[in-house]
Amino acid sequence: MGIKGLLSEHAPRAMKDHEMKTPCYVFDGKPPDLKSGVLKQRFGRREEAKEAEEEARETGTAEDIDRMSRRQVRVTKEHNEECKRLLGLMGIPCVTAPGEAEAQCAELARAGKVFAAGSEDMDTLTFHTPILLRHLTFSEAKKMPISEIKLEEALKGLDMTMDQLCILLGCDYLEPVKGVGPKTALKLMREHGSLEKVVEFIKGKMAEKAAELAEQEIESEIESEEGEQFVVNSDGEEVPAPKVEKKKKPKKRAAGGMQIPEYWPWEEAKKLFITPDVVKGEDLEQPDVEGLVEFLVREKGFKEDRVRAGAAKLSKMLAAKQQGRLDGFFTVKPKTDAPKRKAEDDKKGKGGKAAKKKK
Incomplete structure (x- = not known):
């Protein structure tokens, strides 16, 4: 996702249109050993996309090249660490799960630390989250309404118990069963x-x-x-x-x-859903203004006045338990040419405000 995506693209409609309270970001920890097969498949697909991109550069269109390039995108450890640092400085809680992020989201929702878990992965329900929000992080361009799924109502409608919420359709730990939809x-x-x-x-x-x-x-x-x-x-x-x-x-x-499949350790997978490796949620903290300035201004090149203004706005929003769009705190504007900026400065008074004409 990176810093740019975190500030300007992540969950834009949800936070703006639904007046969401302070979000809590959850990052994946070490994946369970049973997930190694899925991770290998994902790596293989990225390699295939890389080969397809090279072929598209010779015979394909710009659209084909862009599509294949997007399929190779991989979030690095550095990306995650920068996002965690930024969130911490902004006073927005974030949790690094010992294992799966979906399991940690479900734990926070069950403990009442958050209202719901936001994920596109339906496995989150199997981790026993009371409420699942899908399409939460879709961009405004996709115009997808947020889907709210309540676990108790879903189980009641299906006439099933939580223990019967099976994994026959496959998950990140098991291959799907052939012939079972x-x-x-x-x-x-x-x-x-x-x-x-x-x-x-x-x-x-x-x-x-x-x-x-x-x-x-x-x-x-x-x-x-x-x-x-x-x-x-x-x-x-x-x-x-x-x-x-x-x-x-x-x-x-x-x-x-x-x-x-010949190797189908469903009992081990079920244990991962019933007793996942999770930790308790962390308390909210106020933004570290000086830390934000050091990180965003000194290291990342943001303008100091905008960062301080954004931090003040963020503190006010967090105090009111009301979180707006993150890009509303740190708006990126095009640079002003030097001559134009000088002309604008000449119009201002010594106090820094535009001088009013005398009538």
Whole structure:
């Protein structure tokens, strides 16, 4: 995201249109070992995008190049550390989760530290967040309304318990189960009552299908071993016997082709959702004005008067528990040419204010 995105692009509509109170930013910590497969896939997709960009530079359009370039964007540790430092100086709480940020968001919401968890990841509900807000950080250009999902109402509508909120559709820790979509997952859960029994059912069907395929292979081998049959015709000659087509046995459907991957540690994944690695939320702090000046002015080149004005505005907003757009605190304006700026200064009085003409 970076400093620019944090100041001017992150959650613009949500904070402005919905009069949101002070936000709390949560950063990912160390990912669980079970997530290594997903991380490898993401790295692979970035490498593919890099190759596609090189090809687009030779044969594609500027739009193709830009699209492939965006797919390679990766938030670095340095980006995160700069954003954390800026948030701390502004007095806006931020938490670095020991593990998954979504799990930490859910913990803060359950503890009453925040109103809701904001994420596009539906796994946040499985971490037991009371309220999930989606499309919270979409830009104004996308014009997507914020979607509020209340866990209790969702479970009631689905006639499920929290423990039944299964991961059959796949998550960052497990591959999806082949042949199982949303409707089938809900149907299986209602029929069998628990994820454990659903897994037993699917594995049973997989065993039946494997046995059926093995039987078909044996029959095929026997037929091939019998070889070609011969008969003696009316002239006393030995000729191939006419082939008699055997009636094929109807093939059975084995639970719609459902198949669980060979390595599918669902019990470990479920533990990560039920008892994730999280910490308690931190208390709000007032902005560190001098720290903001040192960081934004001395190190990042912002104008000091604008930073101090923004810090004062931020302090007032935080005190009122009302948070506006972050880019409202530090507005970036185009530079004024030196001659024009001098002419403007000449029009001002010694006190720094524009002199009024005498009537």
